[in-house]
Amino acid sequence: METPLIVTDFLEQARDYYGEQEAIVGTDGDRFTYAEFGERADRFAAALQKRGIEKGDRVAVLDPNTQYHLEAAFGAMQLGAVHTPLNYRLEPDDYEYILSDAGVDAIFADYEYAEKIEAIRDEVPTETFVTNDTESVDGEWEDFDAVVSAAGTEFEQPEMAEDEIITINYTSGTTGDPKGVCRTHRTETLHAYLMSIYHEITDDDTYLWTLPMFHVNGWGHIYAVTGMGATHVCTRGVNPDKVVTAIREEDVSFLCAAPAVLNQLIDYYEEHAAPKGQRIEGSAELRSADHSSGQSPREDGETAGAGEPEMMGEKQVRVTTAGSAPPEATIRAVEDRFSWYLKHLYGATETGPLITISDAKRLMTDDNRFEIKKRQGMGVLGTDVRVVDEDGEDVPRDDQTLGEIAVRGNQIMDRYWNKPEATEEAFSDRVEGYYHTGDLATVDENGMIAIRDRKKDIIISGGENISSIELEDTLFDHDAVADAAVIPAPSDEWGETPKAFVVPSNGDPTDPPVSADELTEFTRDRLASYKVVRRIEYVEELPKTATGKTQKYELRQQEWADEDRMIGEG
Template sequence: MHKPLLTTDFLDRAREYYGDQEAVVATTGERYTYDEFGERADGFSAALAERGIEKGDRVAVLDPNTHYHLEAAYGSMQLGAVHTPLNYRLVPDDFAYILSDAEVDAVYADYEYAEKIEPIRDEVPTEIFVTNDADAVEGDWESFDEIVDAAGTDYERPEMAEDDVITINYTSGTTGDPKGVCRTHRAETLHAYIVSLHQELRDDDVYLWTLPMFHVNGWGHIYAVTGMGAKHVCTRGVDAGGIFEAVAEEDVSYLCGAPTVLNILADYYHDHDDVQTQGANDVRIATAGSAPPEANIRAVEDEFGWYLKHVYGATETGPLITTSDARRFLDEDSDARFGVKKRQGIGYLGTEVRVVDEDGEDVPHDDETLGEVVVRGNQVMDRYWNKPEETEEAFSDRVEGYYHMGDLATVDEDGMIAIRDRKKDIIISGGENISSIELEDTLYDHDAVGDVAVIPAPSDDWGETPKAFVVPASGDADDPGVTADELRQFTREQLATYKVVRRIEFVEELPTTATGKVQKYELRQREWDDEDQMVGEG
């Protein structure tokens, strides 16, 4: 028997079986049951339909982790409209590109971020603008609550197929303009299924939203947590004290966070007395990106009393494709478990993860030979939006039919992978991808910069941070004609805040090959010489 896999099934199931159970704890203090959550999503569906939104139209959501994001997402998808979440750290020019590229028909934006959309309204095809506090926003914006209340809950849900695209998630634009990752009902559903399994989700879980919902739909948790009938605890950002307080007061059992979040939590815990690390429930936390330092894993498990799962993936892959939570390889009574938990691990159920050399052959399981990670699985994207050539390249570079991650890894005797470096010069700072090329292009625009190379440098706070080696236009590193602070401010004025160059070193020249290509690996080796591991290992 074949039953179509649809993202709308998750909220439908929760409403059917958990309708009178608490579903969402809002940042403003309200608490909603699944019946109430569903009615608000229905109201948004009805309001969008009244404004002409229909199946296939794109509806963008720009919001921190509030209940409005959940309602807008499901309200859009119930119409067959394509949920298009936006990274709230971007700047207006970034939004102008994405809204135009995706031909977005409607935008819901939180009042705190609507000011980033207002300046570019005339540049984009979007005609419907909704916010959660119209009085706090300049310009002509409709109120989410008012249009939901006025619309009622009646709307016509169209016939949908599991191969229909239902979300577009934009990449960070690390190698040029951001690419829209098209994901189908089927891909989102199967990813949520395996997330539920490997992350051990249950209906009595209390999930704290420390991971951005915009980030590949919160790693699929907008579906998985909802479908299981568990509870969402919303936030407006990451604050260590607030996280510990919420964990204790709401009896949180599960949360996610980049290694940066672990670092923030560990620092807060060590700087404050009598920090309560859990309520009535045991706590588990998932982290991804660069492997967290062992000291932070130790703090989370031995001091907080939480259980840590290290996972790995990319926007194009769902994102999650591997986990280090392979307990037959873990000795819970030995510190050797930290070495296992630092690895990206083994493939999720139904996911084929390989590490291959330049000829597409699997590397030996010696934990020394480098190869590129490639993956095949039901959670992998359908295609890039309107980018057939990039789609073809992503699935055919070394091995036909596998998505190529762009990460270089080794494989140990147990088949567990460990990311050692990256094919492309991507900086992962606090869980966000930053393009070294974009930073170099920005710095090149300054008159005092003659040449520049940007690499990831180690950071206690962020794992990695951008560092620029600048050859002054004057040629004199001792008298460059500009200060490091001035160059930092120059990048701050043109880029999202998390992309700003944090460290700058003036040099007489950059190391190059005989053909003039900058040898960035020499700069990286120098910066990471005192670290235990290079890029990707924390």
């Protein structure tokens, strides 16, 4: 028997079986059961329908991980409307492009970010504007709580098919304008199943939202955590003190964190626990302590003492990080100092994201566990992950030969929104029918991949993708810039940070017409904060090919000469 895979079934499953159990701990302290969560989603669906929203219409959500994102997303999807989450770190011009490109019909925007939408609302096709605090927002906005209160719970739910688009996730524009990644009910559902398996999600889990919900629908956790009947603990950004407090007070058992977030937590621990001047290095031994006590074992065998932060509650804490691997010292600190269990996955917006994971317990020993956890890992169930050469042939498992990662699986995107040529290229570059990630990797004897470099000039800073092309275009707008090339540079805090090599208009790098600080401020006025070019080096000329193309590879080699590899930990 075959039944369609529909994402709204995740909420239905939870309220059918866990209706009276806690579903959400809100950022304002409010708590909602699954019955209450479901009712608020129903009411938002009814309100949208009364405002003309129909199946297939796009509904955007701009929100920093509050309960409103979950309610708005499921409310919209119950109408068959396409959930379109927005990165809250962008600027008004970015939103103008995305809202126009997607043809967004309605938007919920958190009060902290609504002003960025208000600035461009006359330039976009959007007609319905909802926020969670109208008194804090200029312009004509409807109040979310008032809207759901007045709407009632009745709405007409259309018939939905699993191959229909239900979300559009916009990439960060690593090769020009952002691309809308279209995902169907089927791809979202099967990806959520994979997340439930590999993250071992159960109904007694408490999930802390440190990972942005806009990132591929929170890596699918808006579905997986909900469907399993676990508890969502919402946040407004990442504050180490609040994260540690939430872990202890809400008995958090699971969270996801970019390496930059892990480093923030380590710094917090050092500030509150480690002797002055002493850095955490971790222990090479596997822990065998009983973590169910709620006490955090330390390297000296003692539990956390007075004044030291407890990094867990009663439950064992699992944490997942993604992309470029954290350095070994970070993994050691998280596992041996915090007593958490770390998993490392890899993927992209186009892939769900989960396609590989390094959590291969049967391959780990006391001697190699950190080396394995640093790798991007092996393909997950139902996923064909290959590393191929220029001819589309698999590279040998020698952990030396570079190839591009190409992947095929049920969790891979359907297409790019309104970009058939980009879609065709993504699925037919080296191997027909496989999505090509642009990441270059090697494969070891166990089939586990390790990313070594990037095919395209992508900068990943603190988990955010940054287009070097966009930064170069911004620099070129300054009269004092004759030529420029932007590459990722190593950063202890963010893994990578943009660095610009600039040829000044007067040709003299020792006395340029504009200072590096002034040029940085120039980019700050025109770009989202995380894209600002804070490192600038003036040069007489850039390395070029015979045809005049800038050889960024040479610049990367120069910049990363003292590093273990040519990618960061962001």
